[in-house]
Amino acid sequence: MVPLELESNPCCDIRRKLAEQFSVHARLYSEAVVTLTRLKSLTQAEYAKLREAAEKAQERAELASVQFEEHVERHRCGLTDDRASSTAQPLDP
Ligand SMILES: [Zn+2]
Numbered sequence: 527m528v529p530l531e532l533e534s535n536p537c538c539d540i541r542r543k544l545a546e547q548f549s550v551h552a553r554l555y556s557e558a559v560v561t562l563t564r565l566k567s568l569t570q571a572e573y574a575k576l577r578e579a580a581e582k583a584q585e586r587a588e589l590a591s592v593q594f595e596e597h598v599e600r601h602r603c604g605l606t607d608d609r610a611s612s613t614a615q616p617l618d619p
Contacts, residue, residue, distance in 0.1 A: 538597075538601060538603035538604070540597055540601070540603075541594065541597055541598060541601065541603050541604055544590055544593050544594040544597055545590075545594055547586070547590040548587055548590035548591050548594055551583045551584075551586040551587035551590060552583075552587040554579070554583035554587075555580055555583035555584045555587055558576055558577075558579045558580035558583060559580055561576055562576050562577065562580065
């Protein structure tokens with residue numbers, strides 16, 4: 527049997543949840559930005575609403591990214607998993 531030590535914990539639930547949150551909000555953000563740049567005939571109210579949605583999604587993605595990094599650092603649950611790098615990309619401005 528494999529002993530349950532802290533040295534390697536690649537399937538941490540919290541870590542997976544935070545990564546998921548990050549990717550969801552990052553996607554919402556980029557979708558809002560795409561909509562903003564594609565639609566040329568938005569009313570001012572529509573524009574403001576989309577912009578707000580984009581900003582909120584960006585904030586949440588950043589928060590999730592910070593929480594993810596803090597968790598991994600404290601819990602050391604992602605350090606042996608090289609694939610984790612694909613879930614922590616910086617956001618485009
Ligand atoms: Zn963890």
